[in-house]
Amino acid sequence: DVKVTQSSRYLVKRTGEKVFLECVQDMDHENMFWYRQDPGLGLRLIYFSYDVKMKEKGDIPEGYSVSREKKERFSLILESASTNQTSMYLCASSSVWVGAITGANVLTFGAGSRLTVL
Amino acid sequence: QKEVEQDPGPLSVPEGAIVSLNCTYSNSAFQYFMWYRQYSRKGPELLMYTYSSGNKEDGRFTAQVDKSSKYISLFIRDSQPSDSATYLCAMGDFGNEKLTFGTGTRLTIIP
Numbered sequence: 001d002v003k004v005t006q007s008s009r010y011l012v013k014r015t016g017e018k019v020f021l022e023c024v025q026d027m028d029h030e031n032m033f034w035y036r037q038d039p040g041l042g043l044r045l046i047y048f049s050y051d052v053k054m055k056e057k058g059d060i061p062e063g064y065s066v067s068r069e070k071k072e073r074f075s076l077i078l079e080s081a082s083t084n085q086t087s088m089y090l091c092a093s094s095s096v097w098v099g100a101i102t103g104a105n106v107l108t109f110g111a112g113s114r115l116t117v118l
Numbered sequence: 119q120k121e122v123e124q125d126p127g128p129l130s131v132p133e134g135a136i137v138s139l140n141c142t143y144s145n146s147a148f149q150y151f152m153w154y155r156q157y158s159r160k161g162p163e164l165l166m167y168t169y170s171s172g173n174k175e176d177g178r179f180t181a182q183v184d185k186s187s188k189y190i191s192l193f194i195r196d197s198q199p200s201d202s203a204t205y206l207c208a209m210g211d212f213g214n215e216k217l218t219f220g221t222g223t224r225l226t227i228i229p
Contacts, residue, residue, distance in 0.1 A: 033215075050215055092161075
């Protein structure tokens, strides 16, 4: 019954390393999102994509990039990881025509990837 | 000022108590309102959503929206230890893919 799968639950990386976080959804959703979640700050949107090869910056895109080559897959890339990128990263997907919730952007989240940058 | 304010807690109540979780918001463009529940080491999952002012019930849960006061609440009746989680409010407007989340309230139900 898994719908949004994040490839890595826990990662430990060193400062300056390139980091890839992968997310796959099996619901044929148009929209996909990357958030980071930090204590006291809640969920902050990094990037989202509303179609293949399309992307929009969220509230905190600095230091991140994304890739969406296929509808079901959305990758988050940290080109040069820094310690302030230590966080929980959550991927989500949505379709504005989901069931009876027409027009409402209901997100389905993955389990999260906890990244520690040393 | 944040668009959405949510008391972070933590909130601890005895089993069987009524729990009230609240969010205020400043953006009058928000048209729908949601509550997500997040268990430890898991992603958030949708608990309830509503479009209009008033109450919406689903079992032990009631979502309340007061658009005139820009205030939403989630009530949990007969609280159970399995309700222990972080609760996040979220809101958005139609045609906009982005949701705005509160910071979450961590709730513990004590057996």
